[in-house]
Amino acid sequence: MLKSRLTIPFLILTLTLFSTMLARATFEDAAKPAGTSAKSARVARGEYLVWFGGCNDCHTPWKMGPRGPEQDFSRRLSGHPADLVMPPAPALPPGPWAMTAAGTMTAWAGPWGVSFTANLTPDKETGLGDWTEEMFIATMKTGRHQGKGRALLPPMPYFNVRELSDEDIKSVFAYLQSIPAIHNKVPVPIDPEEPAQ
Amino acid sequence: MLQGIAASFFLAAAVSASHIPSGPPRLLSETGLYAGNGTRTIDSANRPFSPQYPLWSDGAAKSRWVRLPEDATIDARLVDRWDFPAGTRFWKEFRFGDRKVETRYLRKNTDGSWTFASYAWNEAQTDAILAPDAGLPNVAEIGPGRFHSIPAITDCRACHVPSEAAPGSGASRTEILGFSALQLSTDRDPGALHAEPLADGMVTLRTLHDERTLAPARPELVTTPPRIQAPDARTRSVLGYLSTNCGSCHNQDSSIANLGLRLKAPATLPHAAPPRAVPPHLPISLFSTTSKWEIPHAPAGESRYVTPGTPDLSAILVRMKSRRPSTQMPPLGTVLHDKEAIALVTEWIESLAPGT
Numbered sequence: 001m002l003k004s005r006l007t008i009p010f011l012i013l014t015l016t017l018f019s020t021m022l023a024r025a026t027f028e029d030a031a032k033p034a035g036t037s038a039k040s041a042r043v044a045r046g047e048y049l050v051w052f053g054g055c056n057d058c059h060t061p062w063k064m065g066p067r068g069p070e071q072d073f074s075r076r077l078s079g080h081p082a083d084l085v086m087p088p089a090p091a092l093p094p095g096p097w098a099m100t101a102a103g104t105m106t107a108w109a110g111p112w113g114v115s116f117t118a119n120l121t122p123d124k125e126t127g128l129g130d131w132t133e134e135m136f137i138a139t140m141k142t143g144r145h146q147g148k149g150r151a152l153l154p155p156m157p158y159f160n161v162r163e164l165s166d167e168d169i170k171s172v173f174a175y176l177q178s179i180p181a182i183h184n185k186v187p188v189p190i191d192p193e194e195p196a197q
Numbered sequence: 198m199l200q201g202i203a204a205s206f207f208l209a210a211a212v213s214a215s216h217i218p219s220g221p222p223r224l225l226s227e228t229g230l231y232a233g234n235g236t237r238t239i240d241s242a243n244r245p246f247s248p249q250y251p252l253w254s255d256g257a258a259k260s261r262w263v264r265l266p267e268d269a270t271i272d273a274r275l276v277d278r279w280d281f282p283a284g285t286r287f288w289k290e291f292r293f294g295d296r297k298v299e300t301r302y303l304r305k306n307t308d309g310s311w312t313f314a315s316y317a318w319n320e321a322q323t324d325a326i327l328a329p330d331a332g333l334p335n336v337a338e339i340g341p342g343r344f345h346s347i348p349a350i351t352d353c354r355a356c357h358v359p360s361e362a363a364p365g366s367g368a369s370r371t372e373i374l375g376f377s378a379l380q381l382s383t384d385r386d387p388g389a390l391h392a393e394p395l396a397d398g399m400v401t402l403r404t405l406h407d408e409r410t411l412a413p414a415r416p417e418l419v420t421t422p423p424r425i426q427a428p429d430a431r432t433r434s435v436l437g438y439l440s441t442n443c444g445s446c447h448n449q450d451s452s453i454a455n456l457g458l459r460l461k462a463p464a465t466l467p468h469a470a471p472p473r474a475v476p477p478h479l480p481i482s483l484f485s486t487t488s489k490w491e492i493p494h495a496p497a498g499e500s501r502y503v504t505p506g507t508p509d510l511s512a513i514l515v516r517m518k519s520r521r522p523s524t525q526m527p528p529l530g531t532v533l534h535d536k537e538a539i540a541l542v543t544e545w546i547e548s549l550a551p552g553t
């Protein structure tokens with residue numbers, strides 16, 4: 001009798017605990033995708049820095065989910081989706097409003113023209129797959145593409161990343177090289193009109 | 198103007214984090230360029246020179262000087278990679294019209310590193326003041342709405358340092374782009390674009406040889422002065438231009454060497470090899486490799502670095518013709534088209550037979 005009286009509450013408690021654990025796991029999975037199994041200390045350090053640094057905020061496209069905006073981790077760190085062709089950026093009236101952004105957080109328009117967040121996955125054709133560690137460090141330290149090319153455009157906060165130690169930047173690169181490669185050819189930046197000469 | 202705003206807009210944080218370097222002197226007059234006592238007379242120990250393939254700097258008139266420590270020699274064991282003694286100094290003055298705008302300064306330190314500095318001239322033209330590490334945008338208007346900017350030290354290093362050394366592994370190798378065996382050769386290219394006259398007293402390879410400044414002596418650099426191997430005069434001039442304006446980044450020693458574009462011409466002695474349609478230092482891939490940067494509106498897979506016979510499908514030329522910040526080549530140091538170079542390179546590509 002006692003056993004039967006306790007069975008239902010026990011089952012309820014068990015189910016409640018199990019549901020809670022499942023929901024939490026789901027939430028955490030949504031916040032941090034799977035694939036974080038055993039890895040080298042450097043890659044783990046890089047993963048920590050990438051999450052802390054908020055790289056996903058702009059390099060992983062956002063979408064509208066059932067609970068509002070959420071990141072589309074099927075496109076993790078792959079930058080602006082190539083299949084999302086942006087219309088011309090809206091013209092802003094004179095005043096303090098200085099830039100506009102796509103809902104994906106991957107396209108940004110301002111006085112510099114239009115910038116698109118880069119594909120940071122190790123895809124050889126469209127991402128960082130053919131980059132060297134030196135190129136990546138130089139990019140972060142100088143604010144120039146591969147350390148020698150065009151200037152990185154807003155809102156890329158390279159001047160924050162460059163404050164990391166070289167070892168930490170290497171860790172970031174190692175992590176980026178470890179994630180799944182996603183073939184996504186991000187559009188080239190759109191400059192202001194060709195200057196008349 | 199928008200580019201200036203754009204450049205400074207998001208660099209506000211970076212600029213605020215920069216600092217006035219403690220290494221170089223605060224004033225140009227304190228660097229040893231002038232004879233002293235407030236005079237603008239160049240100290241006689243500072244020798245003028247003129248590279249045969251000058252860098253395009255938006256039409257700026259330039260003067261250059263070098264000062265080597267007394268009795269010191271330049272390590273010239275590698276003909277294309279000179280090693281200068283500690284204490285060596287270089288200056289490069291930029292003028293637009295009759296006004297001095299900027300003087301750049303390089304100094305070799307005892308630890309093997311180089312100090313980079315730029316100085317901005319004052320309105321009175323009496324002296325120049327050390328610019329911040331982050332550079333100074335828009336210091337002089339050089340065309341309608343177009344401005345010369347003093348580069349950041351990182352921009353100087355982008356061209357002068359092929360590849361940054363790993364921390365703790367010693368100083369990064371720095372190249373003096375206008376003072377090399379090819380640039381000082383007495384076999385000067387008569388077709389070199391924007392060539393500056395070689396005046397009496399300017400340092401050349403002969404000067405360095407006669408004064409026993411090179412070690413080892415390398416008399417062959419005087420008896421058979423270096424020149425770019427090329428099948429014709431126009432190709433020679435084009436390759437010289439590309440070597441200076443592109444080759445400082447696009448070379449085999451650069452951190453971006455894996456891009457496969459190598460445009461820096463070696464100081465190849467004449468007759469070292471018979472002339473050929475494609476000079477040996479240029480990879481054949483120049484004419485067959487598809488550029489990762491796609492020419493707008495070009496058919497897929499047709500954006501080669503150089504498409505013989507077709508300038509509009511030659512990525513190098515298309516980017517030379519742009520001054521959009523994200524497209525232009527070179528990516529820094531110029532805001533005005535080099536019209537003479539565009540015309541010369543266009544003619545050159547048109548003259549190349551398909552299948553070259």
